[in-house]
């Protein structure tokens with residue numbers, strides 16, 4: 001963050017830390033709880049704004065999984081997820097699968113897609129095998 005010339009406020013640091021504490025995906029409420037335990041002065045509106053800001057900087061990525069928004073520290077390269085709508089299993093999907101799609105959208109549609117943290121829902125292999 002510092003390298004990119006943005007101000008690292010203690011508040012932003014605290015929120016980044018709170019996301020890092022999460023295993024992988026952390027919900028807004030979880031982040032809020034962790035932040036609250038350290039800095040009770042930060043309210044939900046501030047947290048929303050800061051998360052938005054961190055997402056814009058691509059330091060944090062968010063995704064809609066199982067109807068809730070989750071946050072995670074962005075890695076070097078984007079990654080995506082396959083989310084089973086029956087058992088909730090989540091698999092990681094590498095970014096290279098989307099390179100072609102991105103290029104296509106840009107070339108043919110002049111559309112610069114924000115494909116930085118996709119959650120694709122469906123049925124996992126186990127649930128597919130178990131039928132219905």
Ligand SMILES: [Zn+2]
Nearest residue numbers: 072079081117
């Ligand atoms: Zn993720």
Ligand SMILES: [Zn+2]
Nearest residue numbers: 084087124127
């Ligand atoms: Zn499943």
